[in-house]
Amino acid sequence: MAQVTEKIVNGVNVTGLFETIETIKEKPEVGKYNFRATNKWIGGTENHTTVNDFYGACKTFSRKKPHVFVKDEPESLLGTDKGANPVEYLLAGLAGCVTTSIVCHAAAKGIKIHSIESKLEGDIDLQGLFQIDENVNPGYRGINISFKIKADATEKELEELVEIAKKVSPVANTISRPTPINMSLEK
Amino acid sequence: MAQVTEKIVNGVNVTGLFETIETIKEKPEVGKYNFRATNKWIGGTENHTTVNDFYGACKTFSRKKPHVFVKDEPESLLGTDKGANPVEYLLAGLAGCVTTSIVCHAAAKGIKIHSIESKLEGDIDLQGLFQIDENVNPGYRGINISFKIKADATEKELEELVEIAKKVSPVANTISRPTPINMSLEK
Numbered sequence: 118m119a120q121v122t123e124k125i126v127n128g129v130n131v132t133g134l135f136e137t138i139e140t141i142k143e144k145p146e147v148g149k150y151n152f153r154a155t156n157k158w159i160g161g162t163e164n165h166t167t168v169n170d171f172y173g174a175c176k177t178f179s180r181k182k183p184h185v186f187v188k189d190e191p192e193s194l195l196g197t198d199k200g201a202n203p204v205e206y207l208l209a210g211l212a213g214c215v216t217t218s219i220v221c222h223a224a225a226k227g228i229k230i231h232s233i234e235s236k237l238e239g240d241i242d243l244q245g246l247f248q249i250d251e252n253v254n255p256g257y258r259g260i261n262i263s264f265k266i267k268a269d270a271t272e273k274e275l276e277e278l279v280e281i282a283k284k285v286s287p288v289a290n291t292i293s294r295p296t297p298i299n300m301s302l303e304k
Numbered sequence: 305m306a307q308v309t310e311k312i313v314n315g316v317n318v319t320g321l322f323e324t325i326e327t328i329k330e331k332p333e334v335g336k337y338n339f340r341a342t343n344k345w346i347g348g349t350e351n352h353t354t355v356n357d358f359y360g361a362c363k364t365f366s367r368k369k370p371h372v373f374v375k376d377e378p379e380s381l382l383g384t385d386k387g388a389n390p391v392e393y394l395l396a397g398l399a400g401c402v403t404t405s406i407v408c409h410a411a412a413k414g415i416k417i418h419s420i421e422s423k424l425e426g427d428i429d430l431q432g433l434f435q436i437d438e439n440v441n442p443g444y445r446g447i448n449i450s451f452k453i454k455a456d457a458t459e460k461e462l463e464e465l466v467e468i469a470k471k472v473s474p475v476a477n478t479i480s481r482p483t484p485i486n487m488s489l490e491k
Binding site for chain 1: 314315316317320321324325328329332335336337338339340341342343344345347348349350351353355358360361365367368371373375377378380381382385387388389390391392393394395396397398399400401402403404405407408417419420421422423424425426427428429430431432433434435436437441442443444445446447448449450451452453459462463466467469470471472473474475476477478479480481482483484485486487488489490491
């Protein structure tokens with residue numbers, strides 16, 4: 118029996134990563150994913166989201182256990198702070214996506230990462246949400262992310278990794294491009 | 305002493321909501337918020353986000369306890385499924401934001417809501433993330449949300465609530481508008 122040696126860099130299975138990329142190159146339908154969530158209002162500003170199955174690699178995957186998220190508003194925004202609020206969840210998603218993009222691209226290039234920390238922040242003007250001024254965007258005006266990375270790499274290589282992450286991250290592209298949202302009411 | 309009677313609809317303090325809106329109308333700087341998160345890479349596709357303080361109503365608020373989020377990828381995407389993945393966090397944020405927008409606008413109109421459930425889904429083509437085809441958007445192509453609402457309201461009123469939520473939700477507007485992301489490397 119031939120022994121398969123897997124190359125692991127930064128905790129990422131680089132052998133598996135390259136195999137996945139090759140498979141999608143040959144059969145693009147393998148790369149077509151569909152992510153899903155269900156949400157339930159609890160009361161006031163509290164609601165819970167459940168994430169379990171998703172479609173990808175031409176089949177549906179179900180997790181052993183679903184992931185559940187509690188969302189609420191802090192007291193100063195009329196809630197009871199049972200969970201972070203929705204605009205903070207968006208920052209969590211963005212932080213995770215660009216970080217994983219950096220880690221995986223570094224792994225693919227053979228760059229060993231020791232640590233990545235980041236800070237995110239963005240301004241929201243509630244005049245938009247409350248329809249006080251129709252010219253005010255209710256969303257984030259912009260989001261700033263600052264990274265602190267320790268790695269066996271030059272500063273130029275790290276800057277390139279951050280640049281690539283911004284270019285390829287699914288969450289970053291969902292936010293930076295005008296992504297259509299379709300909302301409908303079940304009858 | 306005068307007794308203050310607070311009007312609560314759908315668990316939302318409508319008296320407080322209207323007071324907040326009036327205050328922001330008089331002093332727009334009260335409505336200027338800044339939301340924040342810090343993120344730490346753990347290993348492989350796992351990273352943790354911490355959300356605690358935020359700025360709003362002209363001061364900085366600190367929570368009693370921070371909210372921490374574990375992000376990971378499922379096994380089929382080279383992770384160990386310790387948490388939902390970043391694109392699923394984005395759905396959780398969107399679900400929460402439009403739900404709270406519906407609940408609060410219904411409360412402001414005096415419409416009693418009994419239940420709100422929603423399903424969200426969106427397609428992502430990994431050819432974008434893996435830079436296999438530069439013409440493929442790495443982000444969600446679009447996101448569909450379907451609501452099931454039970455309320456003391458006509459179908460027309462419910463359709464209007466869904467329409468308003470789409471128009472004013474901060475997360476929905478961050479996604480549907482081209483929101484700039486600025487990424488930098490601390491030196």
